Amino acid sequence: MQGAGKSKPAGTDRKRGDGARHVYDTLRDEILELILAPGEPLDETALAARFAMSRSPIREALIRLSAGGLVRTLPNRSTIVAPLDIATLPRFVEAVDYLQRAVTRLAARHRTEADIAVMSQAAVDYDAVCPTGEALALSEANKVFHMSIAHAGANPYLAQSYERLLDEGRRILHFHFTHIRKHGSVFPLSPEHHQMVEAIAARDEAEADRLAHLHTRVFDDRIKDFMKVTYLEQPDPLLKREAG
Template structure:
C-alpha cells in the first residue's frame, strides 16, 4: 500500500512535495549556498523516483534557488555578496516605484489587504518563525505592489524580493544571536499610513529608507560574520 502511495505521488504531485521541502530548507539555510543536490540521494530521501526530483529542481531553478553546472550536477545557488550593490540598486528602484504607485492608485480593498499582510507579519514575528516572517514580509510588499496596478513592475519586484529572502534569513539569524540591529518592519505601519493618505512623496521616502535599512543591516552582518578580509565598502554606496 505504501509503495502504491509513493508511485501515485511520483506520477502526480510528488515533485511538489520535494519542491516545497527543499525550497524551505534552502530559504532557511538548512541547505547551504553551494551545497550539492544529488538526485539519487534526494530520491532515496523522499522514497520516490528521480523524475519528480528533476521536476522539483527545475522549479527551484526557476526561483533562482539552485544552479545547474556544466557537468549537469545541481547545487544550491550561491549568495553573490559582491553583486549585492547592484541588487540593492534594483530593489530600491522597484520598491520606491511600486510604493509610489500604490499611494496614488490604491483602493480601500487594497488598504485592507496591506493591513492584513502587516498583521500576518506581526503574528509571525511574535512566534519567532523565520520562514513565516520572510514570507509575510514579502507578501506585505507584494500587497503594496498589487495596489500599484502595474503587473509588469510588480512581477519584477516579486522576483527581487524572492531573491532577497535568504539574505533576510541571515539577518534574522544575526539578530537572534547578537540582539544587534532591528527587524525590517519598523517602517511598515508608516508606509501603510502614507499609502492610506495618498501621500506619494512620503511613501517614496519611506520605501527608500526601507531599502537602505536592509542594505546597512545586511552589510553589518556580512562584515562581522562572513567577510573578514574582504573589501565590502561598496555595499554602502548604492541606494
C-alpha cells in the same frame, strides 16, 4: 545531503503535480533556512530516492527553484544551490530599491480599499512574528507584506520580478535574523511598513516612493552591520567572496 531527515517520503498515490509542489516547498524552505548550503549539489537521482518519487517531479521542482533564483544549473547540467556572493550585494540592493519604489508608487496609484485591508493586515502579521525571532517565519511575513503592495500595483510583470528578488533576499535575511536571535535580541518591529500603507492609502505617490527607498536603506544598513560583525571579523564559509 543535509536536511535529509526533515522530509516525509511522498506516498505512491501522490499526483505528479502535488509531488513536484511538495519537493519544491521542502527544498525551498531548506535552502532559505540554509539547511542546504549555498553551492551544495542537488542530484536528481538522490532526491528521487529521498522523496520516493520518479525523477520527473524532482526535475519540475528544480526548474521552478531555478526560475526563482534559488538553484543554478551548471554547464555540465548538474544542479547546485545558488551561491551567495557578497560581492554582488550592492547590485542586489540597487535592484530591490528600484523595483520596491516602482511597485509602491503603482500601489499608491491603483490601490483599492480591499488592497489596503490586505496590506494593513500583512503589516500587523509581520509585527506579530517579530517577538518569536523565527527567521523563516519573519522572512515569509516580510515577503507577504511587500507582495501585497506589489499586487496592489496591478503590474504582474514588475510583481514577478520583485518577488524573485524578495526570494533571493530571504537567505540574506536569514543570516541576519539568526544572528539577532543568537545574541538574545528581539527583531525590531517595522514602523516603515505601516507608514507605507498610510501613504498608499492616501494615494501619495511621492511619499510612498520616499518610504520605499528609506525601507531599502534600512535593510541595507542592517545587512552591512551584520556583515561587518560576522563576516569581516569571523568569515562565514557559507558566504562566497570574490575579488573585485
